[in-house]
Amino acid sequence: MGTKDAGRTAAGGPPLTRVLLTAALVALTAGCGSENGGNAAVPAPPPNIVQPVSERSAAGAYLAGRHAADIGDTAAAADYFAGALAGDPENVELLQGAFALMAAEGRMAEASDLARRLLQYDANAVLAAVVVAIQDAKAGDFAAASRRLEALPERGLGSFLGPLLTAWAKAGQGDIDGAMATVAPLAGNAHFAALHDFHAALINDLADRRDAAEHFYRKTGAGSGAALRYVQAAAAFFERTGRPDEARRLFANYDEDHPDGSLLDGAAVAGGAKAVPSAAAGMAEALFGAATSVRQSNALDAALIFARLALELRPDMPLARILVADILQSRGRLAEANRTYSAIAEGSVGYWAAQLRIAANLDELGDEEGAARLLEKLAAERPQQIDALVALGEILRTGKRYAEAVAAYDRAIARLATVEKRHWVLFYSRGISLERSGQWARAESDLRKALELEPDQPHVLNYLGYSWVEQGAHLDEAKRMIERAVELRPNDGYIVDSLGWVLYRRGDFAEAVRVLERAVELRPEDPTVNDHLGDALWRVGRYDEARFQWQRALSLDPEPELVGGIRGKIVSGLEEKTAAGPAK
Structure with missing residues (x-):
C-alpha cells in the first residue's frame, strides 16, 4: 500500500469474543442480572475426565461453541451450544447462550422453545419474553402477547420497545384507544418523541382515523433529517388520500438530504398502500426501530436479533432485511449477506442498494468478474444513473486494472447532467486510475478538477x-x-x-x-x-x-x-x- 492512495479496506468488523454475545444482549436474556447488564458468567470447562461421559460431551460442545463464536461463526456456535445444552439441560448459562445464538441466527422456532424454558428460570428475561410474545402475535393471539409484554420491566430497551409492542398488541385486539394511551408517555421523552409520533400515525392509519393519522404523519415526515421509513409511510398516506404532490414533496426533500438515493429506490412506487397493514406488521415496525436504534450504538448482536424478529412477523420488510445483511457483511459473512440481499424483490425499497452491495461482496469474495457482470447489468438497466459504473470503476481500480477503470469512470462522468461538488471523488478516482495507467496529462486535469470542486x-x-x-x-x-x-x-x-x-x-x-x-x-x-x-x-x-x-x-x-x-x-x-x- 502506498502513500498516495490508501486503497479500499475490506468490509469487516471485530469477531465475536464472548459466548453470550455482548454484555448488552446478556442483559436482555437474563432479567435477574445487575442493572447495567454486566458480564454473565459462563460455565467452567470440565477439570478432568472423571466426569460422566455426557458431561464431558457437553463440555466439548461448549468449548467448540466458544471457539466458533470467537471466530464469528455464530451458525456453528448455535449448534454447538444446543448440543452442550442437550448434555447439561439444567445449565441456565448454556440455556441463555443457546437461546441468544439461535435468535441471532434467525432460527426462531428453536429460539422460541428455548425462550419458554428460560422464562421458567427467570420470569424477567426481557428478550425471551419478547420472542415468545412475537410468536403469540404471529399466531394471532394478541391477548397473550399483550399480557406478556405488559409484564416487561420498564428499563433499558423495555422503556420504549415494551410500550410500542404492547400498543400494537392492543391494536391487534381492536383496542385503538388503549393502544394510543400506551404509547402516549413516549411523547414526553425527547429521545422517544419521534417514535411516538410515527407509531401514533401508523396506529391511527390502521384504524382509518385519518385526521389523527395525518397530524402525526406530518410531524414524522416533515423537515430535513426524517428517516426513510417515516417518509415512506407518510408519503404512502398522502398518495392514498389523494395528495400525490405532497408525497412527491416528501421524497424530494429526502432525496435532497440523501443525494445518492440508493435506499430511496422503490419507495415512491408503493401505490399508496398502508405502510402497516396489520397489527403484527406494526410490531415488526417497532422491532425494526429498536434494531436501528441499537445498531447506531454499535450493539450489533441485539440489532441482529431485533431485525430478525421483525422479519419473523413481516418477511416482506426490505429495510429490516438490509439491516440483517449489513450486520452479516460487517462480520465478514459475505456469502450469507448476499443471500439475504438477494431476497429483496426488484422494485422494493433498497433493491438497488442491495444489488450494489452484492457486487461489492462478490469482489471481496474473489469473484471480480461476477461483480463486474452484475454492475454492467445494473448500469444497462438504468442508463441515467452513475453508481453502478462508479462501483465498477472502484473494483477495477483496486484490482489494478487501471485502464479498464478509466473507461468505467469515463462512462459514469459522461452520464452526469450537472457536475456537483459531491462529484469530486469521481474525478479523484479517475485521476488516480489515469496516473497509474501512465496518462499523466489527463490525471493532472482530473485531480485539479477534484480540488476545484472540493478545495x-x-x-x-x-x-x-x-x-x-x-x-x-x-x-x-x-x-x-x-x-x-x-x-x-x-x-x-x-x-x-x-x-x-x-x-x-x-x-x-x-x-x-x-x-x-x-x-x-x-x-x-x-x-x-x-x-x-x-x-x-x-x-x-x-x-x-x-x-x-x-x-x-x-x-x-x-x-x-x-x-x-x-x-x-x-x-x-x-x-x-x-x-x-x-x-x-
Missing part, C-alpha cells in the same frame, strides 16, 4: 502534491499542498509521509528524518514509508539505522517493482543522487 480535500491535495514530488515538478506548490493536507489530517501516516518525502526531494534531509519518523510511528506496517525513512536516515549519515529501515521495508511485502531497489540499497547504500522509488 480543501486532504487526499486530493496529498495525491496531486505527491505526484508532483515524484516528477520533481512544482515542488514549492506541492509542499504547500501537502502541508495543508497534514494540517487537515495530522494523524494520517500516508499524508505525513508525503510531507517528509517532499522535504527529502528538496534536500532538507534532517527535517525529512523528523517528519518521516512520525510517519513510521503512524504507519509502521507500510513498506514504502519505512523505505523513505531509510533513505532520509542514510542522507544524514545514520547508515546502520537506514539499513535497518530498508530491511524492515523488505520484510513488509513491498510492491514487486520496489524489491530490487531496496535490496540494492541494503548492500550498497545510496549513491549521491539516488532516491527511493515512487510510492504507489
Whole structure:
C-alpha cells in the first residue's frame, strides 16, 4: 500500500469474543442480572475426565461453541451450544447462550422453545419474553402477547420497545384507544418523541382515523433529517388520500438530504398502500426501530436479533432485511449477506442498494468478474444513473486494472447532467486510475478538477502534491499542498509521509528524518514509508539505522517493482543522487 492512495479496506468488523454475545444482549436474556447488564458468567470447562461421559460431551460442545463464536461463526456456535445444552439441560448459562445464538441466527422456532424454558428460570428475561410474545402475535393471539409484554420491566430497551409492542398488541385486539394511551408517555421523552409520533400515525392509519393519522404523519415526515421509513409511510398516506404532490414533496426533500438515493429506490412506487397493514406488521415496525436504534450504538448482536424478529412477523420488510445483511457483511459473512440481499424483490425499497452491495461482496469474495457482470447489468438497466459504473470503476481500480477503470469512470462522468461538488471523488478516482495507467496529462486535469470542486480535500491535495514530488515538478506548490493536507489530517501516516518525502526531494534531509519518523510511528506496517525513512536516515549519515529501515521495508511485502531497489540499497547504500522509488 502506498502513500498516495490508501486503497479500499475490506468490509469487516471485530469477531465475536464472548459466548453470550455482548454484555448488552446478556442483559436482555437474563432479567435477574445487575442493572447495567454486566458480564454473565459462563460455565467452567470440565477439570478432568472423571466426569460422566455426557458431561464431558457437553463440555466439548461448549468449548467448540466458544471457539466458533470467537471466530464469528455464530451458525456453528448455535449448534454447538444446543448440543452442550442437550448434555447439561439444567445449565441456565448454556440455556441463555443457546437461546441468544439461535435468535441471532434467525432460527426462531428453536429460539422460541428455548425462550419458554428460560422464562421458567427467570420470569424477567426481557428478550425471551419478547420472542415468545412475537410468536403469540404471529399466531394471532394478541391477548397473550399483550399480557406478556405488559409484564416487561420498564428499563433499558423495555422503556420504549415494551410500550410500542404492547400498543400494537392492543391494536391487534381492536383496542385503538388503549393502544394510543400506551404509547402516549413516549411523547414526553425527547429521545422517544419521534417514535411516538410515527407509531401514533401508523396506529391511527390502521384504524382509518385519518385526521389523527395525518397530524402525526406530518410531524414524522416533515423537515430535513426524517428517516426513510417515516417518509415512506407518510408519503404512502398522502398518495392514498389523494395528495400525490405532497408525497412527491416528501421524497424530494429526502432525496435532497440523501443525494445518492440508493435506499430511496422503490419507495415512491408503493401505490399508496398502508405502510402497516396489520397489527403484527406494526410490531415488526417497532422491532425494526429498536434494531436501528441499537445498531447506531454499535450493539450489533441485539440489532441482529431485533431485525430478525421483525422479519419473523413481516418477511416482506426490505429495510429490516438490509439491516440483517449489513450486520452479516460487517462480520465478514459475505456469502450469507448476499443471500439475504438477494431476497429483496426488484422494485422494493433498497433493491438497488442491495444489488450494489452484492457486487461489492462478490469482489471481496474473489469473484471480480461476477461483480463486474452484475454492475454492467445494473448500469444497462438504468442508463441515467452513475453508481453502478462508479462501483465498477472502484473494483477495477483496486484490482489494478487501471485502464479498464478509466473507461468505467469515463462512462459514469459522461452520464452526469450537472457536475456537483459531491462529484469530486469521481474525478479523484479517475485521476488516480489515469496516473497509474501512465496518462499523466489527463490525471493532472482530473485531480485539479477534484480540488476545484472540493478545495480543501486532504487526499486530493496529498495525491496531486505527491505526484508532483515524484516528477520533481512544482515542488514549492506541492509542499504547500501537502502541508495543508497534514494540517487537515495530522494523524494520517500516508499524508505525513508525503510531507517528509517532499522535504527529502528538496534536500532538507534532517527535517525529512523528523517528519518521516512520525510517519513510521503512524504507519509502521507500510513498506514504502519505512523505505523513505531509510533513505532520509542514510542522507544524514545514520547508515546502520537506514539499513535497518530498508530491511524492515523488505520484510513488509513491498510492491514487486520496489524489491530490487531496496535490496540494492541494503548492500550498497545510496549513491549521491539516488532516491527511493515512487510510492504507489
